[in-house]
Amino acid sequence: MRRAGAVSPGNVPVCYYGPGGRVPASLERRVRAAEVLLRCAACGLAVLAAALLGADRQTRVFFSIQKVARYTDMQSLVLLVIANGMAACYSLIQCARCLVSIIRGGVLLSRPLAWAIFSCDQVMAYIVISAVAAAMEAALIGKYGQPEFQWMKTCHLYKRFCAQAGGAVACAIAASANMVGVALLSTFNLFRLYGSGKGGAGDK
Amino acid sequence: MRRAGAVSPGNVPVCYYGPGGRVPASLERRVRAAEVLLRCAACGLAVLAAALLGADRQTRVFFSIQKVARYTDMQSLVLLVIANGMAACYSLIQCARCLVSIIRGGVLLSRPLAWAIFSCDQVMAYIVISAVAAAMEAALIGKYGQPEFQWMKTCHLYKRFCAQAGGAVACAIAASANMVGVALLSTFNLFRLYGSGKGGAGDK
Numbered sequence: 001m002r003r004a005g006a007v008s009p010g011n012v013p014v015c016y017y018g019p020g021g022r023v024p025a026s027l028e029r030r031v032r033a034a035e036v037l038l039r040c041a042a043c044g045l046a047v048l049a050a051a052l053l054g055a056d057r058q059t060r061v062f063f064s065i066q067k068v069a070r071y072t073d074m075q076s077l078v079l080l081v082i083a084n085g086m087a088a089c090y091s092l093i094q095c096a097r098c099l100v101s102i103i104r105g106g107v108l109l110s111r112p113l114a115w116a117i118f119s120c121d122q123v124m125a126y127i128v129i130s131a132v133a134a135a136m137e138a139a140l141i142g143k144y145g146q147p148e149f150q151w152m153k154t155c156h157l158y159k160r161f162c163a164q165a166g167g168a169v170a171c172a173i174a175a176s177a178n179m180v181g182v183a184l185l186s187t188f189n190l191f192r193l194y195g196s197g198k199g200g201a202g203d204k
Numbered sequence: 205m206r207r208a209g210a211v212s213p214g215n216v217p218v219c220y221y222g223p224g225g226r227v228p229a230s231l232e233r234r235v236r237a238a239e240v241l242l243r244c245a246a247c248g249l250a251v252l253a254a255a256l257l258g259a260d261r262q263t264r265v266f267f268s269i270q271k272v273a274r275y276t277d278m279q280s281l282v283l284l285v286i287a288n289g290m291a292a293c294y295s296l297i298q299c300a301r302c303l304v305s306i307i308r309g310g311v312l313l314s315r316p317l318a319w320a321i322f323s324c325d326q327v328m329a330y331i332v333i334s335a336v337a338a339a340m341e342a343a344l345i346g347k348y349g350q351p352e353f354q355w356m357k358t359c360h361l362y363k364r365f366c367a368q369a370g371g372a373v374a375c376a377i378a379a380s381a382n383m384v385g386v387a388l389l390s391t392f393n394l395f396r397l398y399g400s401g402k403g404g405a406g407d408k
Contacts, residue, residue: 073352076341126384129330133337137280141345142353148277149346151355180330191395 035185036098042178043091045171046084046128052168053081058161069158076131076138077165083131084172087179090124094182114190118183125183128176135169239389240302246382247295249375250288250332256372257285262365273362280335280342281369287335288376291383294328298386318394322387329387332380339373 053071060067071077094117142162145153155162257275264271275281298321346366349357359366 069352074350075344122384122388126333129334130337133334134341137338137341138345140279141342141355146278146355148273149356149358151345151350152353154353180326184326187391188395191392 031185031188032098032102035182035189036095036102038178038182038185039091039095039098042175042182043088043095045175045178046088046091049168049171049175050081050084050088052164052171053077053084056161056164056168058158060157069154069161071165074138074142076134080131080135080169080172083128084175087124087128087175090120091179091182094121111190111193114186114193118186118190121179121183121186125176125179128172128179132169132172132176135172139165139169235389235392236302236306239386239393240299240306242382242386242389243295243299243302246379246386247292247299249379249382250292250295253372253375253379254285254288254292256368256375257281257288260365260368260372262362264361273358273365275369278342278346280338284335284339284373284376287332288379291328291332291379294324295383295386298325315394315397318390318397322390322394325383325387325390329380329383332376332383336373336376336380339376343369343373 057068057070060069071081139162141151141153143153143155145151261272261274264273275285343366345355345357347357347359349355
Protein backbone atom coordinates (compact mmCIF):
# COMPACT_ATOMS: atom_id res chain seq x y z
CA MET A 1 0.00 0.00 0.00
CA ARG A 2 3.05 2.33 0.25
CA ARG A 3 5.11 3.83 -2.51
CA ALA A 4 8.53 5.42 -2.39
CA GLY A 5 8.44 9.21 -2.29
CA ALA A 6 9.30 10.06 -5.88
CA VAL A 7 9.67 13.74 -5.05
CA SER A 8 12.31 13.33 -2.36
CA PRO A 9 15.79 14.46 -3.36
CA GLY A 10 18.35 11.74 -3.79
CA ASN A 11 20.70 13.04 -1.13
CA VAL A 12 18.24 12.83 1.79
CA PRO A 13 17.14 9.63 3.53
CA VAL A 14 14.58 7.69 1.48
CA CYS A 15 11.12 8.92 2.45
CA TYR A 16 7.97 6.88 1.91
CA TYR A 17 4.63 8.51 1.36
CA GLY A 18 1.37 6.89 2.27
CA PRO A 19 -1.63 7.07 -0.08
CA GLY A 20 -2.80 10.06 2.00
CA GLY A 21 -0.31 12.23 0.15
CA ARG A 22 2.46 14.42 1.53
CA VAL A 23 2.73 12.67 4.89
CA PRO A 24 5.94 10.66 5.28
CA ALA A 25 5.47 7.00 6.21
CA SER A 26 7.43 7.48 9.45
CA LEU A 27 5.03 10.26 10.52
CA GLU A 28 2.08 8.09 9.44
CA ARG A 29 3.31 5.27 11.69
CA ARG A 30 3.87 7.61 14.62
CA VAL A 31 0.42 9.18 14.19
CA ARG A 32 -1.22 5.74 14.19
CA ALA A 33 0.76 4.51 17.19
CA ALA A 34 -0.08 7.70 19.08
CA GLU A 35 -3.76 7.33 18.21
CA VAL A 36 -3.92 3.72 19.45
CA LEU A 37 -2.00 4.59 22.63
CA LEU A 38 -4.16 7.65 23.39
CA ARG A 39 -7.41 5.78 22.73
CA CYS A 40 -6.34 2.80 24.90
CA ALA A 41 -5.20 5.11 27.70
CA ALA A 42 -8.44 7.11 27.48
CA CYS A 43 -10.46 3.89 27.65
CA GLY A 44 -8.54 2.55 30.65
CA LEU A 45 -8.64 5.81 32.56
CA ALA A 46 -12.35 6.36 31.86
CA VAL A 47 -13.16 2.82 33.06
CA LEU A 48 -11.06 3.40 36.17
CA ALA A 49 -12.80 6.72 36.88
CA ALA A 50 -16.26 5.23 36.43
CA ALA A 51 -15.37 2.14 38.54
CA LEU A 52 -13.89 4.24 41.36
CA LEU A 53 -17.02 6.40 41.49
CA GLY A 54 -19.39 3.44 41.10
CA ALA A 55 -17.79 1.58 44.02
CA ASP A 56 -17.47 4.69 46.16
CA ARG A 57 -19.63 4.64 49.27
CA GLN A 58 -19.12 5.41 52.95
CA THR A 59 -21.49 4.82 55.86
CA ARG A 60 -21.45 7.07 58.89
CA VAL A 61 -23.68 7.13 61.98
CA PHE A 62 -24.75 10.53 63.29
CA PHE A 63 -26.73 10.41 66.58
CA SER A 64 -27.88 6.82 65.87
CA ILE A 65 -28.98 7.77 62.34
CA GLN A 66 -27.11 5.88 59.65
CA LYS A 67 -26.18 7.85 56.56
CA VAL A 68 -24.61 6.49 53.39
CA ALA A 69 -22.71 8.69 50.93
CA ARG A 70 -22.85 7.46 47.32
CA TYR A 71 -21.96 9.00 43.99
CA THR A 72 -25.69 9.06 43.15
CA ASP A 73 -26.17 11.74 45.83
CA MET A 74 -24.61 14.29 43.49
CA GLN A 75 -25.88 14.83 39.95
CA SER A 76 -22.51 15.96 38.64
CA LEU A 77 -20.87 12.69 39.77
CA VAL A 78 -23.67 10.69 38.08
CA LEU A 79 -23.00 12.76 34.93
CA LEU A 80 -19.28 12.02 35.27
CA VAL A 81 -19.91 8.26 35.50
CA ILE A 82 -22.18 8.38 32.42
CA ALA A 83 -19.71 10.53 30.44
CA ASN A 84 -16.79 8.26 31.36
CA GLY A 85 -18.79 5.15 30.51
CA MET A 86 -19.64 6.59 27.11
CA ALA A 87 -16.01 7.66 26.58
CA ALA A 88 -14.73 4.19 27.54
CA CYS A 89 -17.12 2.36 25.15
CA TYR A 90 -16.40 4.80 22.33
CA SER A 91 -12.61 4.62 22.87
CA LEU A 92 -12.75 0.81 22.87
CA ILE A 93 -14.61 0.72 19.54
CA GLN A 94 -12.25 3.27 17.99
CA CYS A 95 -9.22 1.43 19.35
CA ALA A 96 -10.44 -1.77 17.69
CA ARG A 97 -10.94 0.15 14.40
CA CYS A 98 -7.38 1.56 14.62
CA LEU A 99 -5.90 -1.88 15.30
CA VAL A 100 -7.83 -3.46 12.40
CA SER A 101 -6.64 -0.63 10.16
CA ILE A 102 -3.01 -1.19 11.25
CA ILE A 103 -3.24 -4.97 10.76
CA ARG A 104 -4.78 -4.51 7.30
CA GLY A 105 -2.05 -1.95 6.53
CA GLY A 106 -4.51 0.63 5.24
CA VAL A 107 -4.66 4.38 5.59
CA LEU A 108 -7.78 6.45 6.29
CA LEU A 109 -8.61 8.10 2.97
CA SER A 110 -12.39 8.24 3.13
CA ARG A 111 -13.53 11.79 3.76
CA PRO A 112 -17.01 10.79 5.06
CA LEU A 113 -15.45 8.33 7.53
CA ALA A 114 -12.80 10.87 8.57
CA TRP A 115 -15.58 13.45 9.08
CA ALA A 116 -17.61 10.98 11.18
CA ILE A 117 -14.61 10.08 13.39
CA PHE A 118 -13.62 13.74 13.69
CA SER A 119 -17.15 14.79 14.71
CA CYS A 120 -17.54 12.00 17.27
CA ASP A 121 -14.09 12.70 18.75
CA GLN A 122 -14.84 16.41 19.07
CA VAL A 123 -18.22 15.79 20.69
CA MET A 124 -16.79 13.21 23.10
CA ALA A 125 -13.89 15.50 24.09
CA TYR A 126 -16.25 18.38 24.86
CA ILE A 127 -18.69 16.12 26.75
CA VAL A 128 -15.94 14.62 28.93
CA ILE A 129 -14.32 18.03 29.58
CA SER A 130 -17.71 19.52 30.55
CA ALA A 131 -18.52 16.60 32.87
CA VAL A 132 -15.11 16.89 34.54
CA ALA A 133 -15.51 20.66 35.02
CA ALA A 134 -18.98 20.22 36.56
CA ALA A 135 -17.72 17.43 38.87
CA MET A 136 -14.72 19.53 39.92
CA GLU A 137 -17.00 22.44 40.81
CA ALA A 138 -19.19 20.16 42.96
CA ALA A 139 -16.07 18.56 44.48
CA LEU A 140 -14.67 21.97 45.41
CA ILE A 141 -17.94 22.95 47.08
CA GLY A 142 -17.86 19.63 48.94
CA LYS A 143 -14.25 20.24 50.01
CA TYR A 144 -14.38 23.94 50.94
CA GLY A 145 -18.11 24.73 51.16
CA GLN A 146 -19.77 27.95 49.95
CA PRO A 147 -20.39 29.90 53.17
CA GLU A 148 -22.25 32.77 51.42
CA PHE A 149 -25.06 30.35 50.54
CA GLN A 150 -24.79 28.20 53.69
CA TRP A 151 -23.54 25.26 51.65
CA MET A 152 -21.45 23.41 54.23
CA LYS A 153 -18.36 21.45 53.34
CA THR A 154 -19.03 17.73 53.68
CA CYS A 155 -15.66 16.16 52.96
CA HIS A 156 -14.56 16.31 56.60
CA LEU A 157 -17.55 14.03 57.37
CA TYR A 158 -16.94 11.54 54.56
CA LYS A 159 -13.14 11.57 54.20
CA ARG A 160 -12.75 8.19 52.50
CA PHE A 161 -15.62 8.84 50.10
CA CYS A 162 -14.15 12.20 49.12
CA ALA A 163 -10.62 10.80 48.71
CA GLN A 164 -11.90 8.07 46.37
CA ALA A 165 -14.05 10.56 44.44
CA GLY A 166 -10.99 12.82 44.14
CA GLY A 167 -9.02 9.92 42.65
CA ALA A 168 -11.85 9.27 40.20
CA VAL A 169 -11.93 12.93 39.16
CA ALA A 170 -8.13 12.84 38.67
CA CYS A 171 -8.52 9.76 36.40
CA ALA A 172 -11.33 11.53 34.53
CA ILE A 173 -9.08 14.58 34.01
CA ALA A 174 -6.33 12.33 32.60
CA ALA A 175 -8.90 10.56 30.39
CA SER A 176 -10.21 13.89 29.10
CA ALA A 177 -6.64 15.03 28.30
CA ASN A 178 -6.26 11.86 26.22
CA MET A 179 -9.63 12.51 24.53
CA VAL A 180 -8.47 16.01 23.61
CA GLY A 181 -5.26 14.55 22.16
CA VAL A 182 -7.30 12.02 20.17
CA ALA A 183 -9.58 14.81 18.92
CA LEU A 184 -6.53 16.73 17.67
CA LEU A 185 -5.16 13.65 15.90
CA SER A 186 -8.47 12.92 14.15
CA THR A 187 -8.60 16.59 13.13
CA PHE A 188 -5.20 16.14 11.52
CA ASN A 189 -6.38 12.90 9.87
CA LEU A 190 -9.39 14.71 8.40
CA PHE A 191 -8.00 18.00 7.20
CA ARG A 192 -4.88 16.59 5.61
CA LEU A 193 -7.31 15.11 3.07
CA TYR A 194 -7.91 18.73 2.00
CA GLY A 195 -5.47 21.39 0.82
CA SER A 196 -2.30 21.05 -1.22
CA GLY A 197 0.39 21.09 1.46
CA LYS A 198 1.89 24.20 -0.10
CA GLY A 199 1.98 26.15 3.18
CA GLY A 200 4.97 27.90 4.59
CA ALA A 201 5.07 31.13 2.59
CA GLY A 202 3.92 33.55 5.29
CA ASP A 203 0.63 35.34 5.89
CA LYS A 204 0.24 37.24 2.64
CA MET B 205 -3.43 37.08 -5.40
CA ARG B 206 -5.69 34.53 -7.02
CA ARG B 207 -5.12 32.33 -9.98
CA ALA B 208 -7.57 30.41 -12.14
CA GLY B 209 -7.81 26.73 -11.27
CA ALA B 210 -5.78 25.20 -14.08
CA VAL B 211 -6.78 21.68 -13.09
CA SER B 212 -10.52 22.22 -13.35
CA PRO B 213 -12.16 20.50 -16.33
CA GLY B 214 -13.37 22.82 -19.04
CA ASN B 215 -17.02 21.78 -18.78
CA VAL B 216 -17.51 22.81 -15.14
CA PRO B 217 -17.91 26.40 -13.91
CA VAL B 218 -14.58 28.24 -13.71
CA CYS B 219 -13.10 27.66 -10.28
CA TYR B 220 -10.51 29.90 -8.67
CA TYR B 221 -7.98 28.55 -6.24
CA GLY B 222 -6.35 30.66 -3.54
CA PRO B 223 -2.65 30.30 -2.77
CA GLY B 224 -3.61 27.86 -0.02
CA GLY B 225 -4.01 25.16 -2.63
CA ARG B 226 -7.03 23.02 -3.47
CA VAL B 227 -9.59 25.26 -1.79
CA PRO B 228 -11.87 27.07 -4.25
CA ALA B 229 -11.96 30.85 -3.90
CA SER B 230 -15.69 30.79 -3.12
CA LEU B 231 -15.08 28.40 -0.20
CA GLU B 232 -12.14 30.56 0.91
CA ARG B 233 -14.41 33.63 1.02
CA ARG B 234 -17.12 31.78 2.92
CA VAL B 235 -14.60 30.42 5.44
CA ARG B 236 -13.24 33.91 6.07
CA ALA B 237 -16.69 35.48 6.38
CA ALA B 238 -17.75 32.70 8.78
CA GLU B 239 -14.58 33.20 10.85
CA VAL B 240 -15.15 36.96 11.19
CA LEU B 241 -18.83 36.49 12.04
CA LEU B 242 -18.15 33.76 14.61
CA ARG B 243 -15.35 35.71 16.26
CA CYS B 244 -17.44 38.93 16.40
CA ALA B 245 -20.42 37.04 17.81
CA ALA B 246 -18.23 35.27 20.37
CA CYS B 247 -16.74 38.61 21.43
CA GLY B 248 -20.14 40.29 21.78
CA LEU B 249 -21.72 37.40 23.66
CA ALA B 250 -18.74 37.00 26.00
CA VAL B 251 -18.81 40.74 26.81
CA LEU B 252 -22.56 40.54 27.42
CA ALA B 253 -22.17 37.49 29.71
CA ALA B 254 -19.38 39.14 31.72
CA ALA B 255 -21.30 42.46 31.94
CA LEU B 256 -24.53 40.75 33.05
CA LEU B 257 -22.67 38.88 35.79
CA GLY B 258 -20.56 41.88 36.80
CA ALA B 259 -23.64 44.08 37.24
CA ASP B 260 -25.67 41.33 38.93
CA ARG B 261 -26.49 42.06 42.55
CA GLN B 262 -29.58 41.85 44.73
CA THR B 263 -30.07 43.07 48.28
CA ARG B 264 -32.50 41.34 50.63
CA VAL B 265 -33.28 41.94 54.29
CA PHE B 266 -33.77 38.88 56.50
CA PHE B 267 -34.86 39.66 60.08
CA SER B 268 -33.30 43.15 59.91
CA ILE B 269 -30.03 41.72 58.53
CA GLN B 270 -29.18 43.03 55.08
CA LYS B 271 -27.66 40.53 52.67
CA VAL B 272 -26.28 41.24 49.21
CA ALA B 273 -25.91 38.54 46.55
CA ARG B 274 -23.08 39.18 44.08
CA TYR B 275 -21.37 37.06 41.48
CA THR B 276 -18.23 37.14 43.66
CA ASP B 277 -20.07 34.99 46.22
CA MET B 278 -19.59 31.97 43.95
CA GLN B 279 -16.16 30.98 42.64
CA SER B 280 -17.56 29.40 39.49
CA LEU B 281 -19.26 32.69 38.51
CA VAL B 282 -15.99 34.57 39.10
CA LEU B 283 -14.28 31.98 36.89
CA LEU B 284 -16.98 32.49 34.24
CA VAL B 285 -16.46 36.27 34.26
CA ILE B 286 -12.68 35.82 33.91
CA ALA B 287 -13.05 33.21 31.15
CA ASN B 288 -15.53 35.37 29.22
CA GLY B 289 -13.33 38.44 29.65
CA MET B 290 -10.37 36.52 28.25
CA ALA B 291 -12.51 35.13 25.41
CA ALA B 292 -13.82 38.62 24.53
CA CYS B 293 -10.33 40.19 24.42
CA TYR B 294 -8.93 37.27 22.44
CA SER B 295 -11.86 37.27 19.97
CA LEU B 296 -11.49 41.03 19.45
CA ILE B 297 -7.78 40.70 18.62
CA GLN B 298 -8.42 37.74 16.28
CA CYS B 299 -11.33 39.57 14.64
CA ALA B 300 -9.04 42.53 13.92
CA ARG B 301 -6.44 40.16 12.43
CA CYS B 302 -9.10 38.55 10.20
CA LEU B 303 -10.34 41.94 8.98
CA VAL B 304 -6.79 43.15 8.23
CA SER B 305 -6.15 39.90 6.35
CA ILE B 306 -9.37 40.36 4.31
CA ILE B 307 -8.58 44.03 3.52
CA ARG B 308 -5.04 43.11 2.46
CA GLY B 309 -6.49 40.27 0.38
CA GLY B 310 -4.09 37.68 1.76
CA VAL B 311 -4.51 34.04 2.75
CA LEU B 312 -3.06 32.38 5.83
CA LEU B 313 -0.19 30.29 4.53
CA SER B 314 2.23 30.45 7.44
CA ARG B 315 2.30 27.15 9.28
CA PRO B 316 3.76 28.59 12.52
CA LEU B 317 1.07 31.32 12.59
CA ALA B 318 -1.66 28.79 11.76
CA TRP B 319 -0.36 26.53 14.56
CA ALA B 320 -0.36 29.46 17.01
CA ILE B 321 -3.94 30.48 16.12
CA PHE B 322 -5.09 26.85 16.18
CA SER B 323 -3.53 26.24 19.62
CA CYS B 324 -4.94 29.45 21.13
CA ASP B 325 -8.42 28.75 19.68
CA GLN B 326 -8.42 25.20 21.05
CA VAL B 327 -7.27 26.31 24.51
CA MET B 328 -9.83 29.15 24.61
CA ALA B 329 -12.67 26.85 23.51
CA TYR B 330 -11.85 24.30 26.22
CA ILE B 331 -11.42 27.01 28.88
CA VAL B 332 -14.77 28.65 28.05
CA ILE B 333 -16.59 25.29 27.86
CA SER B 334 -15.13 24.23 31.23
CA ALA B 335 -16.06 27.53 32.87
CA VAL B 336 -19.62 27.28 31.51
CA ALA B 337 -19.97 23.68 32.75
CA ALA B 338 -18.73 24.61 36.24
CA ALA B 339 -21.06 27.63 36.38
CA MET B 340 -24.01 25.52 35.21
CA GLU B 341 -23.35 22.97 37.96
CA ALA B 342 -23.29 25.72 40.60
CA ALA B 343 -26.39 27.32 39.05
CA LEU B 344 -28.25 24.01 39.19
CA ILE B 345 -27.34 23.55 42.86
CA GLY B 346 -28.54 27.11 43.48
CA LYS B 347 -31.79 26.43 41.64
CA TYR B 348 -32.66 22.96 42.95
CA GLY B 349 -30.35 22.48 45.93
CA GLN B 350 -28.58 19.25 46.93
CA PRO B 351 -30.67 17.89 49.82
CA GLU B 352 -28.35 14.92 50.50
CA PHE B 353 -25.63 17.37 51.58
CA GLN B 354 -27.99 19.96 53.10
CA TRP B 355 -27.11 22.42 50.37
CA MET B 356 -30.27 24.52 50.21
CA LYS B 357 -31.57 26.08 47.03
CA THR B 358 -31.08 29.83 47.13
CA CYS B 359 -32.72 31.03 43.93
CA HIS B 360 -36.14 31.42 45.56
CA LEU B 361 -34.53 33.97 47.90
CA TYR B 362 -32.69 35.92 45.18
CA LYS B 363 -34.97 35.56 42.16
CA ARG B 364 -33.76 38.61 40.22
CA PHE B 365 -30.11 37.77 40.85
CA CYS B 366 -30.63 34.20 39.64
CA ALA B 367 -32.60 35.27 36.56
CA GLN B 368 -29.83 37.65 35.50
CA ALA B 369 -27.15 35.04 36.23
CA GLY B 370 -29.16 32.56 34.15
CA GLY B 371 -29.19 35.03 31.25
CA ALA B 372 -25.43 35.48 31.62
CA VAL B 373 -24.88 31.71 31.58
CA ALA B 374 -27.07 31.44 28.44
CA CYS B 375 -24.93 34.13 26.74
CA ALA B 376 -21.79 32.29 27.85
CA ILE B 377 -23.15 29.04 26.36
CA ALA B 378 -23.79 30.82 23.04
CA ALA B 379 -20.30 32.39 23.20
CA SER B 380 -18.72 28.99 23.84
CA ALA B 381 -20.63 27.49 20.88
CA ASN B 382 -19.13 30.24 18.71
CA MET B 383 -15.67 29.57 20.17
CA VAL B 384 -16.03 25.88 19.31
CA GLY B 385 -17.03 26.86 15.74
CA VAL B 386 -14.00 29.15 15.52
CA ALA B 387 -11.74 26.36 16.83
CA LEU B 388 -13.03 24.05 14.08
CA LEU B 389 -12.41 26.69 11.41
CA SER B 390 -8.85 27.36 12.57
CA THR B 391 -8.28 23.60 12.60
CA PHE B 392 -9.37 23.53 8.97
CA ASN B 393 -7.11 26.52 8.21
CA LEU B 394 -4.14 24.73 9.76
CA PHE B 395 -4.41 21.22 8.47
CA ARG B 396 -5.28 22.11 4.90
CA LEU B 397 -1.65 23.32 4.79
CA TYR B 398 -0.73 19.64 5.13
CA GLY B 399 -1.76 16.67 3.02
CA SER B 400 -2.32 16.38 -0.71
CA GLY B 401 -6.09 16.59 -0.97
CA LYS B 402 -6.23 13.16 -2.56
CA GLY B 403 -8.87 11.83 -0.18
CA GLY B 404 -12.03 10.06 -1.20
CA ALA B 405 -10.83 6.56 -2.03
CA GLY B 406 -12.18 4.70 1.02
CA ASP B 407 -10.50 3.23 4.09
CA LYS B 408 -8.03 0.84 2.54
